[in-house]
Amino acid sequence: xxxxxxxxxxxxxxxxxxxxxxxxxxxxxxxxxxxxxxxxxxxxxxxxxxxxxxxxxxxxxxxxxxxxxxxxxxxxxxxxxxxxxxxxxxxxxxxxxxxxxxxxxxxxxxxxxxxxxxxxxxxxxxxxxxxxxxxxxxxxxxxxxxxxxxxxxxxxxxxxxxxxxxxxxxxxxxxxxxxxxxxxxxxxxxxxxxxxxxxxxxxxxxxxxxxxxxxxxxxxxxxxxxxxxxxxxxxxxxxxxxxxxxxxxxxxxxxxxxxxxxxxxxxxxxxxxxxxxxxxxxxxxxxxxxxxxxxxxxxxxxxxxxxxxxxxxxxxxxxxxxxxxxxxxxxxxxxxxxxxxxxxxxxxxxxxxxxxxxxxxxxxxxxxxxxxxxxxxxxxxxxxxxxxxxxxxxxxxxxxxxxxxxxxxxxxxxxxxxxxxxxxxxxxxxxxxxxxxxxxxxxxxxxxxxxxxxxxxxxxxxxxxxxxxxxxxxxxxxxxxxxxxxxxxxxxxxxxxxxxxxxxxxxxxxx
RNA sequence: GCCGCGUUGGUCAAGGGGUUAAGACGCAUCCCUUUCACGGAUGAUUCACGGGUUCGAAUCCCGUACGCGGUACCA
Numbered sequence: 001x002x003x004x005x006x007x008x009x010x011x012x013x014x015x016x017x018x019x020x021x022x023x024x025x026x027x028x029x030x031x032x033x034x035x036x037x038x039x040x041x042x043x044x045x046x047x048x049x050x051x052x053x054x055x056x057x058x059x060x061x062x063x064x065x066x067x068x069x070x071x072x073x074x075x076x077x078x079x080x081x082x083x084x085x086x087x088x089x090x091x092x093x094x095x096x097x098x099x100x101x102x103x104x105x106x107x108x109x110x111x112x113x114x115x116x117x118x119x120x121x122x123x124x125x126x127x128x129x130x131x132x133x134x135x136x137x138x139x140x141x142x143x144x145x146x147x148x149x150x151x152x153x154x155x156x157x158x159x160x161x162x163x164x165x166x167x168x169x170x171x172x173x174x175x176x177x178x179x180x181x182x183x184x185x186x187x188x189x190x191x192x193x194x195x196x197x198x199x200x201x202x203x204x205x206x207x208x209x210x211x212x213x214x215x216x217x218x219x220x221x222x223x224x225x226x227x228x229x230x231x232x233x234x235x236x237x238x239x240x241x242x243x244x245x246x247x248x249x250x251x252x253x254x255x256x257x258x259x260x261x262x263x264x265x266x267x268x269x270x271x272x273x274x275x276x277x278x279x280x281x282x283x284x285x286x287x288x289x290x291x292x293x294x295x296x297x298x299x300x301x302x303x304x305x306x307x308x309x310x311x312x313x314x315x316x317x318x319x320x321x322x323x324x325x326x327x328x329x330x331x332x333x334x335x336x337x338x339x340x341x342x343x344x345x346x347x348x349x350x351x352x353x354x355x356x357x358x359x360x361x362x363x364x365x366x367x368x369x370x371x372x373x374x375x376x377x378x379x380x381x382x383x384x385x386x387x388x389x390x391x392x393x394x395x396x397x398x399x400x401x402x403x404x405x406x407x408x409x410x411x412x413x414x415x416x417x418x419x420x421x422x423x424x425x426x427x428x429x430x431x432x433x434x435x436x437x438x439x440x441x442x443x444x445x446x447x448x449x450x451x452x453x454x455x456x457x458x459x460x461x462x463x464x465x466x467x468x469x470x471x472x473x474x475x476x477x478x479x480x481x482x483x484x485x486x487x488x489x490x491x492x493x494x495x496x497x498x499x500x501x502x503x504x505x506x507x508x509x510x511x
Numbered sequence: 512g513c514c515g516c517g518u519u520g521g522u523c524a525a526g527g528g529g530u531u532a533a534g535a536c537g538c539a540u541c542c543c544u545u546u547c548a549c550g551g552a553u554g555a556u557u558c559a560c561g562g563g564u565u566c567g568a569a570u571c572c573c574g575u576a577c578g579c580g581g582u583a584c585c586a
Contacts, residue, residue, distance in 0.1 A: 046585090128512060129513085190582090203583090230515095259578065311521070317533075336524085339578090470546065483546095
């Protein structure tokens with residue numbers, strides 16, 4: 001019988017959720033959904049010293065914003081709880097001890113100082129980082145080198161100890177990665193990783209394996225940085241639960257910084273002025289804020305879409321996908337093997353596309369929040385929608401709905417006078433007075449009629465209509481740019497349009 | 512150093528023995544618009560290098576270079 005698909009996203013709560021993390025979560029989610037499986041959030045907080053308050057909630061909220069709500073999580077619970085490794089501490093010791101009994105692991109009593117002295121004494125130019133491995137382990141203080149009673153005594157005396165895996169010598173391990181195919185490792189080249197730390201907490205290596213087993217994880221997907229330690233996990237599965245029960249592995253490529261090389265990091269956010277977290281993350285210790293896509297005006301649909309195709313495509317020319325479509329079309333074997341540089345310009349393009357794509361209800365809700373935040377008075381929903389219709393195609397980021405749309409709610413406070421002053425004449429002023437007067441005769445107040453009467457009047461006064469358009473624009477909105485002038489005037493309404501024209505006309509009297 | 516993973520325009524990428532080597536972002540020019548955008552058209556910039564295998568290599572093989580990741584009682 002087929003094993004039920006269960007996929008976990010297992011971040012450590014040491015800060016915000018960067019792009020690589022969200023993408024891993026996304027791919028995990030997509031795979032789970034397309035196989036009708038479960039998507040699980042498991043918090044890997046076994047390193048208490050690096051634990052950052054609030055980070056766990058932040059991760060959960062970020063996932064929710066992205067539309068990737070887990071089925072099981074510390075917040076929601078589930079049949080395999082608890083979902084925080086720190087609360088599962090009691091699970092791990094027995095497995096580590098079992099490995100010691102079978103000779104596949106051993107107790108080690110070396111102090112940090114002793115470890116450091118081993119490393120420094122073995123350090124050479126050709127071996128800058130000596131490992132605790134088959135070559136050095138017999139020179140250290142552990143249950144392999146100590147007499148049995150001595151080990152027993154040390155253990156019962158309460159002296160701190162760790163349990164390390166005993167890597168076999170010269171064995172070739174094959175990992176079948178869903179993205180990379182077969183990857184070979186020689187066990188002699190992998191060190192005797194600590195499995196259980198002196199504080200009784202497991203390291204990641206023991207914890208993933210035990211938890212993946214206990215939580216019946218069927219597919220284990222994570223970032224490429226984990227590939228080098230995969231042989232340890234493989235061996236642990238073989239020793240503890242049987243290799244045949246091991247989840248299928250896939251290691252996703254890294255997301256690289258936009259300039260230069262290397263993994264995208266939170267420092268790049270400030271340096272380049274770009275968001276790299278899903279949502280703003282405020283570090284509770286330093287108080288510094290790493291900016292997020294949400295606060296920069298991204299739609300979650302766009303953010304997720306952009307991330308999905310950064311390192312994956314379905315082989316067609318399609319680039320725009322709703323999450324439901326991604327569930328349908330995503331396939332792990334089409335995920336790229338190479339890391340991808342993050343490109344903020346392209347990210348903005350995705351957002352622009354999604355601003356056009358989402359339903360008006362959703363957009364108007366988001367835009368209303370922005371306007372209310374800026375304390376703009378919205379007369380009614382219909383007016384709001386008319387404004388959105390007019391400027392929607394011009395916006396890349398949500399805050400632009402404010403910069404481009406505020407003129408519909410608030411008269412300009414200053415005008416770009418330089419744009420019209422030089423070519424201004426008394427005749428032009430006269431034209432605008434007449435134009436306002438003509439408003440009363442316009443049968444139906446709309447952009448088309450406004451334009452027709454504007455042009456007719458201009459022609460009758462022997463002024464080129466083109467020369468009058470820029471002044472009209474400045475009168476209405478203060479700036480040279482924006483949607484078509486007559487559309488603006490139409491939407492503003494007769495009274496407001498006339499008022500704005502008069503205001504500037506009063507100003508021109510001083511020229 | 513050692514181990515692992517990579518390498519198609521500036522960026523994301525399709526293509527997996529025969530292609531004029533797709534497409535998108537960005538850039539440039541032009542058109543549309545008497546604004547700015549949007550849109551449309553056109554263009555510049557590519558298979559890391561060296562050897563093989565083959566009638567034929569971006570594609571297969573071997574080297575090399577370069578980049579990244581790992582080499583913690585961090586995840």
